[in-house]
Amino acid sequence: MARDAHYDKARHKAWRAKVIRRAGGLCEECKRYGRIGKDGLPIPATTAHHIKHKQEYPELAFDVTNGRALCNSCHNKAHPEKGGFWR
Numbered sequence: 001m002a003r004d005a006h007y008d009k010a011r012h013k014a015w016r017a018k019v020i021r022r023a024g025g026l027c028e029e030c031k032r033y034g035r036i037g038k039d040g041l042p043i044p045a046t047t048a049h050h051i052k053h054k055q056e057y058p059e060l061a062f063d064v065t066n067g068r069a070l071c072n073s074c075h076n077k078a079h080p081e082k083g084g085f086w087r
């Protein structure tokens with residue numbers, strides 16, 4: 001692959017920030033199930049997950065609509081295989 005890894009990393013960072021902002025800063029999965037944290041507040045999103053795997057859909061890797069804002073624990077559940085190289 002001839003792609004610049006640093007450039008991709010920067011793009012991914014920007015993509016993740018947009019996905020999280022779009023979700024209002026909250027974990028979409030926790031919000032869906034009405035989960036709240038110990039402090040009584042909604043669970044904040046800490047990362048963005050690709051709905052469609054970027055390995056199979058590289059053209060959607062930086063598509064905001066292909067992103068899901070998740071907290072760490074939901075994100076781990078989204079990756080049973082644990083192989084995400086951008087976690």
Ligand SMILES: [Zn+2]
Nearest residue numbers: 027030071074
């Ligand atoms: Zn969550």
Ligand SMILES: [Zn+2]
Nearest residue numbers: 048049050084
């Ligand atoms: Zn993910």
